[in-house]
Amino acid sequence: MSLFDLTGKVAIITGSSRGIGRAIAEAMADQGAKVVISSRKADACEEAASAINAKHGEGAAIVVPANISSKEALQTLVDETRRQLGKVDVLVCNAASNPYYGPMGGITDDQFRKILENNVLANHWLIQMVAPEMIERREGSIIIVSSIGGMKASEVIGAYNISKAADLQLARNLAAEFGRHQVRVNCIAPGLVRTDFARALWENPETLKAVTMHTPLRRIGEPHEIAGAAVFLASPASTFVTGQAIVVDGGSTTGVGL
Numbered sequence: 001m002s003l004f005d006l007t008g009k010v011a012i013i014t015g016s017s018r019g020i021g022r023a024i025a026e027a028m029a030d031q032g033a034k035v036v037i038s039s040r041k042a043d044a045c046e047e048a049a050s051a052i053n054a055k056h057g058e059g060a061a062i063v064v065p066a067n068i069s070s071k072e073a074l075q076t077l078v079d080e081t082r083r084q085l086g087k088v089d090v091l092v093c094n095a096a097s098n099p100y101y102g103p104m105g106g107i108t109d110d111q112f113r114k115i116l117e118n119n120v121l122a123n124h125w126l127i128q129m130v131a132p133e134m135i136e137r138r139e140g141s142i143i144i145v146s147s148i149g150g151m152k153a154s155e156v157i158g159a160y161n162i163s164k165a166a167d168l169q170l171a172r173n174l175a176a177e178f179g180r181h182q183v184r185v186n187c188i189a190p191g192l193v194r195t196d197f198a199r200a201l202w203e204n205p206e207t208l209k210a211v212t213m214h215t216p217l218r219r220i221g222e223p224h225e226i227a228g229a230a231v232f233l234a235s236p237a238s239t240f241v242t243g244q245a246i247v248v249d250g251g252s253t254t255g256v257g258l
Contacts, residue, residue: 003237007032010085011234012077014068014126015095017044019195020145020223024092025061026052027227028234035061036081039095068095068122069114078129087137088130090234093123093167094145098160101200112159119163123170127185131174135181141234142178144171145226146187148249157201164189168245175243184242188229191249193221216251 015021052061134140150164
């Protein structure tokens with residue numbers, strides 16, 4: 001068996017109709033997992049799942065749309081996954097929100113709440129829904145897609161960065177709680193990646209130049225370049241890894257200066 005083999009595993013990936021989430025779903029399906037495609041828009045989920053099923057056969061991917069802001073919708077996501085596929089082996093909390101771009105002084109209370117609720121509280125809800133069965137089986141991998149923003153400051157995405165810093169601590173804390181049960185909790189911290197979600201950053205020539213200038217690889221990432229870290233964290237290759245944040249950023253956090 002390959003260290004990265006996911007045959008027989010069931011993985012829920014939120015925000016998986018496009019971008020990083022879709023790349024993770026495709027990569028896990030490539031390694032044999034059955035994947036659950038979930039985001040708010042059912043038609044986008046169906047398109048992503050159809051592409052995976054066309055490649056790997058019907059049933060490699062199923063669709064369960066869910067809005068992460070709704071606890072009831074997330075419970076339905078978990079319940080429907082169990083109904084159709086029997087269990088949850090891997091959870092990838094990838095979906096997130098960032099409705100505000102600008103200095104902290106201009107953010108409204110509702111915008112700040114939405115960021116914290118969707119990026120932190122929703123992850124907490126979903127993890128608590130899947131953790132009991134993982135603990136009972138003494139096996140499971142929970143992956144939170146955080147960001148290098150959780151390790152840095154920003155003049156334009158400060159609230160988002162605060163939420164991603166909270167995700168890093170959420171993983172550390174739950175790793176401590178679940179570790180004795182052999183359930184692992186880790187984060188992936190991407191740098192700037194070419195997704196629709198981050199379009200406001202990479203489409204800004206000044207921001208793009210500032211980021212790439214101090215990145216050793218001199219470019220931003222592509223969604224598929226994040227997927228390998230997720231496969232690693234879901235697979236037998238990482239059974240002694242928990243409470244960690246794997247940074248995938250082209251080296252931008254190495255502190256390279258002029």
